[in-house]
Amino acid sequence: MDGFGIGLRAARVHYGPLEALHGVTLSAPAAALTVLLGRNGAGRTTALRALAGTLALSAGAVVRDGRDITRQPAHERAARGLCFVPDRQAVFAALTVAENLALSPARDAVARALDAYPELRPLLPRRAGTLSGGEQRMLALSRALLADAGVILVDEPTQGMSPAVAARTYALLDALEACVVVAEQRLPPAVRTGAGRTAVVHELRRGAVVFSGEPGELSPSRSRYAPE
Template sequence: MSLLELRAARVRYGPLEALHGVTLAAPAPGLTVLLGRNGSGRTTALRALAGAVRLSGGAVVWDGADVTRLPAHERARRGLCFVPDRRAVFGSLTVRENLELAHAGGDFSPALDAYPELRPLLARRAGTLSGGEQRMLALSRALLSHARVVLVDEPAQGMSPTVASRTYDLLRDLHACVVVAEQRLPPGLRERGDRTAVVYELRRGEIVFAGEAAELPTEGQTASPE
């Protein structure tokens, strides 16, 4: 069953149209991957689901209800967590303070269990962390949010292969609708012959492939337009 959908979605940046009537559905629970190179529209599609950009046409549907006009902060109140590729942490606050903001009760031990690399960094200001460490912190905050919908732009950016693999295991195990945007299919999904992750590949604002991760053509093969 799909929880979050784009229906014939169009997005314009001035005179340029970034999405040309994109339709996709993300199941819940489940992992959906939006693939595409820079300029393909994958990040715009993710931001449209989050309410961070306005549609010029089409609709965003959540649990069967049209939420196209619902602002991003209202979607957040309803249980949507959006982790952008940049500025995803509060740089002037410490790692501990970032985690405390994500969990009002103050128990952020699950985040440190997921990313023990953060434990010795609790007193550090988040802005001084490496790119990979900031992604771990941003994902930790998302894990603590217990959101119904988790949207992440390039979740494993700057991470080592081992930590990146662990990150995808964590995202797959969430009992939520999880949608990520990536330039390439995470290796673990293809190596496992994954038939649970839903994949949409975008090129120039249009979907050229929709199916399971195991069905995605390897690089060099041509995906047939939908």
């Protein structure tokens, strides 16, 4: 797995007696956009959380840049340049949008966030917990874009967004000089059309990887998760 940004090796994860990942091996190359594809319950969110360190492995390993980081806790992974955006509770609900953005150590954080998502400008004084789902995703993604992280993991990045904002979000992720891994139920249009950087798809089903390859190799007849 040397040369890859981050990956799992024979990873097993349990929720109590239930095994959610069955010896999963997958790699997310540093220079690529990697999509973990699958319906709810397939294991894609579990795999993402295992990479982030918010779920412990019961067997196997998490490898980053050829080094085993399985025993490295989530806060240490974050301190070493791994940014994780979960699908829920990804913002500080009691703080305003402006206060959420001010937590970023980046210079001109608010201005840069508004460049990415001008839709947030009229929302700056509002508490983040009062925003719609799509607005919260924009806020969470803007903070991730400002993180200057080497690895960015995002669970359903465009959930609740309009098609235009979703397309802009993938363009922003594509432009990052980082290893980007997203979990999606369907293959995003930008990835499907081959626009932007090299993309890798790992399709998960019932806790196992059933396909790994390029987006063009994933046909609708082969996977129910690919768009028609």
